[in-house]
Amino acid sequence: MIGRSDHRGELDERGWTIVRDVVSSAAVERARRAAVPHLVAGDEDEETEISATDLLRIEELSDPLFDRRLVDEVVSLVGGPTVLYPNMVFRLNRYTDWHVDNGFLPQYHDSAGHLYDPSFVHLQCTLYLQDNDARLGGGLTAIAGSHRWARDGVDPTVDKLREHYGPEEVIDTRAGDLLAFDGRLLHRGTPRTEAGAERKYGLFWSVSRSDETQVSRFVRYLAGRAAHLRSLGLDDELLGYMVRRYEDVNRVRYPDSLLPSAIEVVESSSIELVGI
Numbered sequence: 001m002i003g004r005s006d007h008r009g010e011l012d013e014r015g016w017t018i019v020r021d022v023v024s025s026a027a028v029e030r031a032r033r034a035a036v037p038h039l040v041a042g043d044e045d046e047e048t049e050i051s052a053t054d055l056l057r058i059e060e061l062s063d064p065l066f067d068r069r070l071v072d073e074v075v076s077l078v079g080g081p082t083v084l085y086p087n088m089v090f091r092l093n094r095y096t097d098w099h100v101d102n103g104f105l106p107q108y109h110d111s112a113g114h115l116y117d118p119s120f121v122h123l124q125c126t127l128y129l130q131d132n133d134a135r136l137g138g139g140l141t142a143i144a145g146s147h148r149w150a151r152d153g154v155d156p157t158v159d160k161l162r163e164h165y166g167p168e169e170v171i172d173t174r175a176g177d178l179l180a181f182d183g184r185l186l187h188r189g190t191p192r193t194e195a196g197a198e199r200k201y202g203l204f205w206s207v208s209r210s211d212e213t214q215v216s217r218f219v220r221y222l223a224g225r226a227a228h229l230r231s232l233g234l235d236d237e238l239l240g241y242m243v244r245r246y247e248d249v250n251r252v253r254y255p256d257s258l259l260p261s262a263i264e265v266v267e268s269s270s271i272e273l274v275g276i
Contacts, residue, residue: 004073004076004077007019007073007076007077008076008077008079011077011123011180011181011182013144013145014144014145015142015144015145015146015147015148015181015182015184015185016140016142016144016171016179016180016181016182016185017077017179017180017181018171018172018173018177018178018179019073019077019177019178019180020174020177021174021176021177022067022069022070022073022127022176022177022178023064023067023070023127023176023178024176025175025176027060027063027064027067027176028064028129028175028176030060031060031061031064031129031201031203032129032199032201033060034058034059034060034061035050035058035060035061035090035092035201038050038054038058039090039092039201046092046093047091047092047093047094047095048091048092048093049089049090049091049092049094049245050089050090050091051089051244051245051248051249052086052087052088052089052248052249052251052252052257053248053251053252053257054248055088055089055090055203056088056252056257056258056259056262057257057259059259059261061090061203062258062259062261062262063261063262064127064203065088065127065203065205065262066258066261066262066265066266067265068265068269070127070178071265071266071269071271072269073178074123074125074178074180074207074271075269075270075271077123077180078121078123078207078208078209079121079209080209080210080270081209081210081270081271081272082207082208082209082210082270082271082272083207083208083209083210083215083271083272083273083274084205084206084207084266084271084272084273084274085205085206085207085208085218085219085222085273085274086222086249086250086252086257086273086274086275086276087205087206087222087246087249088203088204088205088206089203089204089205089245090201090202090203090204091201091202091203091204092199092200092201093199093200094189094200094202095137095189095190095191095192095200096188096189097188097189098158098162098186098187098188099158099186099187099188100156100158100161100183100184100185100186100187101124101183102221103183103206103218103221103222104122104183104184105156106156108221108228109217109220109221111217114213114214114217115150115184116150116151117213117214118151119209119211120150120214121208121209121211121214122182122183122206122207122208122209122214122218123180123181123182123183123206123207123208124180124181124182124183124185124204124205124206125178125179125180125204125205125206125207126139126140126173126178126179126180126181126202126203126204127176127177127178127179127202127203128173128175128177128179128200128201128202128203129175129176129201129202129203130175130198130199130200130201131173131174131175132170132171132172132173132174132190133170133190134170134190135192135193135194136192136193136194136198137189137190137191137192137193137200138173138190138198138200139170139171139173139179139189139190139202140171140173140179140181140187140188140189140190141168141169141170141171141187141188141189141190141191142168142169142171142181142185142186142187142188143161143162143165143166143167143168143169143185143186143187144165144166144169145165145166146161146164146165146184146185146186147181147182147183147184147185147186148165148184149161149164149184150184152164156184156186158186161186162186165186168188170190171190183206206218207271210272215274219274219276222246222249222250222276223250223276225246225249226243226246226247226250229242229243229246230243249276250276252273252275252276253275254266254272254273254274254275258273
């Protein structure tokens with residue numbers, strides 16, 4: 001079994017790490033069943049999601065996020081007092097193309113110095129409810145080392161990062177594993193190239209070191225996201241979908257948005273949920 005210091009070393013070297021079997025198979029199955037009425041409509045291949053305020057009130061989805069072992073592992077990966085951001089989301093059939101998440105690209109910040117700071121620690125966390133497979137999808141594919149663009153002076157565009165860093169790798173997560181990756185990592189949803197795969201469920205959230213500069217920058221990014229999206233000239237359906245998500249993020253409050261079991265874990269750990 002990989003030790004916690006090895007997980008941190010892997011994060012620094014590769015840009016991601018996997019903590020195995022954090023959530024039990026029984027909890028995974030409960031979450032899958034509970035998500036169905038909220039996600040699956042007429043087209044089972046359609047991408048849908050459960051927003052933060054809703055998933056925090058669904059016990060079978062909230063419990064894995066605030067599982068005590070999972071929270072302890074996340075705090076260990078961050079390396080100290082940890083901030084949990086309100087942009088958590090539960091998704092069905094999320095298959096993205098290559099990208100670095102917008103919150104970690106310089107053009108989305110009025111001052112982006114924190115992204116280039118050697119002490120910067122911000123992790124994107126995922127809990128997939130199925131195994132990842134190179135043919136059937138189910139998780140993430142990434143390019144190891146691509147999170148180092150800030151220290152290496154590489155322009156963080158998809159083409160430049162793919163040119164500069166190593167080959168892509170299908171990350172071998174299994175249902176119930178915690179996958180944590182550096183926010184600056186170039187990644188994509190593992191594409192589904194064959195029919196017959198089970199539905200792809202994933203719980204996504206963000207954490208960082210409890211650093212005033214970094215926290216304020218990311219909170220400001222989240223707070224301004226809906227207004228920014230409205231300025232892009234997106235089609236009405238896509239715009240409505242994306243704006244609703246970020247407007248919902250603005251409504252997450254501690255402790256009012258959490259179930260009692262989640263509040264208990266937060267109060268007894270080194271993690272803090274911030275609002276906007």
